[in-house]
Amino acid sequence: MVAAGGWLITRPMPGDYIPGLGPSTKDSSATPRVVGAPPPRTDPEALNVDNLFPAQRPVEVGAFKARRNGVRQGENCVEVLQDRGQDPLKDTGCQGYLTVSFSGQDHPVLSSVTLLRFPDQPSAARAADALRTKPGAVAFMLADTTTGPVQAPGAKQGGDPRVEAVGHYVTVTSSRPGDGRPAGSAPSGTGAPTTPGQPATGAAPSTEQTLDEATRALSYAAGSPFAWM
Numbered sequence: 001m002v003a004a005g006g007w008l009i010t011r012p013m014p015g016d017y018i019p020g021l022g023p024s025t026k027d028s029s030a031t032p033r034v035v036g037a038p039p040p041r042t043d044p045e046a047l048n049v050d051n052l053f054p055a056q057r058p059v060e061v062g063a064f065k066a067r068r069n070g071v072r073q074g075e076n077c078v079e080v081l082q083d084r085g086q087d088p089l090k091d092t093g094c095q096g097y098l099t100v101s102f103s104g105q106d107h108p109v110l111s112s113v114t115l116l117r118f119p120d121q122p123s124a125a126r127a128a129d130a131l132r133t134k135p136g137a138v139a140f141m142l143a144d145t146t147t148g149p150v151q152a153p154g155a156k157q158g159g160d161p162r163v164e165a166v167g168h169y170v171t172v173t174s175s176r177p178g179d180g181r182p183a184g185s186a187p188s189g190t191g192a193p194t195t196p197g198q199p200a201t202g203a204a205p206s207t208e209q210t211l212d213e214a215t216r217a218l219s220y221a222a223g224s225p226f227a228w229m
Contacts, residue, residue: 032101035145036073039096047098047115047169049073052225058105061217066111069101070145080114080172082139082150088130089116093123101143102218108178109214112141112148113222116170128165131172135160138172148176162215166223173219175211 032055039046049071053059059066077094078084095117102111118124131137138161140148161174205213 032069032071032143033145034071034073036071038073045117047073047096047117049098049100052098052115052222053100059102059218059221061221063106064213064217065105066102066109066214066218067105069103069143070141071101072099072141072145073097077116080116080138082136082147086134086137088134088137089127092127092130093119094127095119099141101141101145102214103143103178104210104214107210107214109175109210110143110178111173111175111214111218112139113218114138114141114172115222116172118168118170121165121168124165124168124170128163128170131161131163131170140174140176162219164219164223167226169223169226171219171222173215173222175214175218177207177211 034049038050039048041048049068053068055068059068072079073096075096077089077097078087080097080099081087081089097114097116099112099114102113103109104111116124116127118127136150142148161172164171164173
């Protein structure tokens with residue numbers, strides 16, 4: 001269990017997952033779909049989903065909780081793009097990717113988190129800048145590992161993706177309502193963001209606030225393992 005900046009993230013306990021054996025037989029039927037070959041376990045910096053997000057353990061950041069859905073992984077980073085004919089990752093040296101779908105446990109929120117690995121921090125920073133100039137370049141992955149529909153021009157589904165460079169990795173996180181419909185209202189857009197796990201007092205959070213909380217929480221959870229690498 002790791003505390004940072006007032007946020008709490010639970011980590012797998014010994015025995016949750018046995019490398020090389022996978023989850024226990026009783027949990028195997030509930031294990032989400034994984035598409036693509038896993039990275040070699042001999043690489044300590046590889047994007048290994050069972051090390052980062054064990055299927056049988058939820059992600060918890062503050063009051064936000066989410067469970068893992070489907071997973072896609074591979075070495076060809078162009079596979080994460082919505083439009084492969086326009087490649088903002090070209091010449092960035094991207095070495096591999098991991099995309100994970102999450103469902104909120106307390107709210108009907110679906111989130112897509114993509115992690116990209118680069119040879120060094122400058123390469124990761126350049127890639128993050130390129131992705132920020134093209135919101136939506138990274139495809140939104142649904143729970144079954146298929147690609148979600150492109151939002152209509154002018155529509156907002158939880159705001160633009162959150163792109164962060166952490167060490168020599170980049171995380172891209174976005175959220176949509178759990179039923180897949182467009183968000184009902186546009187983001188507020190101004191003012192300092194609230195800390196995940198601290199909902200506004202006096203009223204239930206709006207759809208946009210719920211989506212924003214999910215995106216910020218999962219972006220933090222995805223990047224925290226690489227903050228000191």
